[in-house]
Amino acid sequence: MVAILQKYIDQFIDLPAEELEALINSIEVRQVDKKVRLTDIGDSEKYLYFVIKGLARKFFLKGKEEIITQIAKEGELISSSVSYFSGMPSTYVIETVEPTTFYSLAHDRAEQLYSRYPKLERLSRLIITELFLQKEVWELERIRYSTKERFLRFMNDNPELFQRVPQKYLASYLNIKPETFSRLKHLLRSKKSDAPYLK
Incomplete structure (x- = not known):
């Protein structure tokens, strides 16, 4: 399972073995059934989820209609990112589509890693940038x-x-x-x- 995470990280940065080990030791492996809500509207998002096996979706409600903004498969991240990084209540739902296994990194644990390991902090900035770009591409494609x-x-x-x-x-x-x-x-x-x- 570590190999899929290593492949994802390698897209952004050459992470030293010590920092990769520290990251792996800080993440939790979570296995959940399909249609499980990991985050609900109004929750404070505590985790960044990396999909090892399965599928998850991210959506908000417009009246009673679900508007899906992300479908994450193996090797991809999903989270109510604004809530995760700001601490604000989530306006999104994160829900599994299939039985899914995640690597989960808690926000407080991530902050501890960033203060100790400079390359992990840089990795975080690069991932945030990538998430922003993905959102912009998604919005453009829906209009263009x-x-x-x-x-x-x-x-x-x-x-x-x-x-x-x-x-x-x-x-x-x-x-x-x-x-x-x-x-x-x-x-x-x-x-x-x-x-x-x-x-």
Whole structure:
């Protein structure tokens, strides 16, 4: 399980063995069933979650409608990040989609690591930057591309999620009406030559 975390960290920084060991010794392994809420609206987010196996989603409520802003798979982070870094109450829900195993890093433990290990503090800044960029890309894609383009881009980039994530969650994440999502899926299945991920 450590290898998947090491691969993620290597994208950002060459972390010395001592600091990697300190990080590993500070994280908790959590295994939860599907549809478990790790964070609810109004909670103070205590953990940064790294998905080892499984899927989790992040959403907020607009009236009674769930607006999904992230679907995290293996090798990705998920958290109510504004709450985690600021201490403010969360406006998001973090919920598992499948039985999921996480590495969880508590905020207070992270602060202790940063004060002792400079490269871990730098890693944290780089990860925060990456999370910000991901959010901006997500927002841009929802505005810039047509419904069909969003559907095609996501399915070509994430074919495994097409099989693993409930259709209503994908429709919400892509800002597509469920009936439109169903129509696009049916259309692409009937034209497999135009949809490599369905072959």
